[in-house]
Amino acid sequence: MASPSLGHDATSYAPPAELGEMELPHAHSFITRYIFCQDAKVIAIQYVITATAIGLVALALSILIRLQLGFPGTFSFLDPSNYLQYVTMHGMIMVVYLLTALFLGGFGNYLIPLMCGTRDMVFPWLNMLSFWTYLLAVLVLVASFFVPGGPTGAGWTLYPPQSISPGTPGVGGGIILMLVSLAIFIIGFTMGGLNYIVTVLQARARGMTLMRLPLTIWGIFLATVLAMLAFPALLVAALMMLFDLLLGTSFFMPAMIALGEQRGYDGGSPLLFQHLFWFFGHPEVYIVALPAFGIVSDVLATHARRNIFGYRMMVWALVAIAGLSFVVWAHHMYVSGMNPYFGFLFATTTLIIAVPTAIKVYNWVLTLWQGNIKLTVPMLFCIGFMFTFLNGGLSGLFLGNVTVDVPLADTYFVVGHFHMVMAVAPIMVIFAAIYHWYPKVTGRMLNNTMGKIHFWVTLLGTYAVYYPMHYMGFAGVPRRYYAYGETAFIPDSVVTLNSFISIAAIIVALAQFMFIYNMVVSYFRGEEAGPNPWDATTLEWQTEHTPPRHGNFGPELPVVYRWAYDYGVPGAKHDFIPQNVPPEKVERAGPGDPQAR
């Protein structure tokens, strides 16, 4: 069977050379091609469609929330329980099931193999299983809407003891399904994450050194590392809470009387849950932000026709942010009570994160400086991101300080802050990325006019929604309240402002339907894009076919000779040199060419 000469060396583990570079599980039927498919690109699209579908549910919930806040008492079908359930599910879906899944499952799956120059992920079957596990998690989550009592209304942070005590909406089936769904999501994500990490580290094309990787891949890679280390905290917390709820242990539940009844718990610590939750929760912000940072860097460079400013600094800033994000979690718990020295420590680490983040923002601005800026739709969304992220980040500096956070905690200032920095900013990047890569995924361009309308309505609309919330926070308006009633400290102007915000929110939501319409119609009737409509340098634009087929590249895998940012190279004929063009094949500019300087 095998020759006895095979020794203990590593090569005896390697498949024989005649098997070729990688065995691809090619699809032979409709089912293996589109449903149980092992091609990362199809899995990516499956992720995007599922995430978008559940994201639209969360969008609808946010409109219901706004209807209640903007026009209290007008809609009789919105009662206080429903309101809390909508707030909870909106938050959880948007953060975990939409943003995380879209950035890592969607863009990660599509871009990692293509940008690294490999045929597919290293474990395609596991990758497929990852999507189906994610879909199961989403279905379990959706099922919680239909159980008696409805979904949980504990707030997306699910703090015990309130989340599993009588009186909270959805304390029966709702919270159980929520926790089970999170556990399934984490298991599914781990399968995908294994793929992303190993593919980036192990399967890159020849010549694709770490420092030639596009920043998109750096962002997705580091975010995956964060997620793999942080999601277990949520898993532990979810399992312990399920034990408390179903089996009667007292991990988190103190001795308490609920609705006049002594409950069987004793001695548990709600603070323990908060520590575990935020040990996941804070890195989660960066799980969403790091891929966004990476994508913005690449889209900016491409559409400004300029190399990214300070590439190495950008990589180290990403690494620094990733590392620091694990030592700031307790800044979410200033008002939960803690040793003042800890508050000081966590405020300091929080403010230190501003340094690498500021480096990134400056470098984006300096990339645009003297660039040949093309105000395409992806570029517009990137610029929108920069402003929004800056504004949201600055209000974060306020909240990172204990003394300022205490009066502002649980007010609309917090809602305004995290929606700017963590909702609108990453969503802007998702839009930029979709407008940027849609031509590669489908072979057709999105409609430009609709894209610009979409951008302006979304940008101005979200500012109209979230900017006023900061003022409401200063006024002391608390968040998560169903209605405010007669209070001495909330002026009438807040009521008017709430109506204004609600109208703006509805307009923004409607604009998103135009975007979806654009995506569907352009798929059939969009202008033919060609292989490389943006004249980009990265490998996904150099594929043999558009859209790329299973296996991504032609018979030969690409060889990489340069970094991803050779735009406007002096003396070259074209203003971009793809990563797989060897130095000796670069066309020189003739005397009449504009680049000949």
Add this chain to the structure above:
Amino acid sequence: MRVTLIFLAVLLGISLAWIVRQTINVRPWVAETPGPSAPDHLPAAVTAARLGLAVLLAVVTSFFMLGTSAYFMRMEMGRDWIPLAVPGILWANTLVLVFASFALQRAWNAARRWNMDKLRPALLAGGACTVVFIAGQAVAWGQLQSAGHFLTGNPATSFFYLLTSLHALHLLGGLAAWMRTMVRVRRGDAPYKIRVSVELCAVYWHFLLLLWLGLFGLLLYN
């Protein structure tokens, strides 16, 4: 959280050192033709399967470190902690798991020399010992129950049930991989495939043995 932070610091320290080595003194903007051996790539010994297992083990370690952190924090935060009377059978179980790990190491050695006569019994013994270990853990649970230490009685007992069942679940997952390896051996798959499977199983079992020793120490410590 101290336990978790120490683990993370070690892990991040190693990764950071590696990343810095890869990225310092590199001029990314210089275009050049890659040589025949790519120095930036991982050594040939770091195959996708091995690296994948290493990443998985890092995630599992993170998971159990967080469980351990919760264990210590709950011990400090509540005033109701009563140290657990550790059932004696756990010592015997530990020994059985050591046997399982040892048997799989022998299977790995046999696979490297491609000695099928030694590979099959060693692999079988590894799986059998693991099943005995899980059964032994169930006996330990039964003993605790009959001694009146129920799941809800005390946080120390709750953690015992939680952590041991999570560890057993990870062993069951390992058994699924072990069954796949058995099928491969029976089917007579290509040698490199069998080698990889046996190797991954052996490493995973060593890891779970270490994990169990850690958890057992933790339970004794309280």
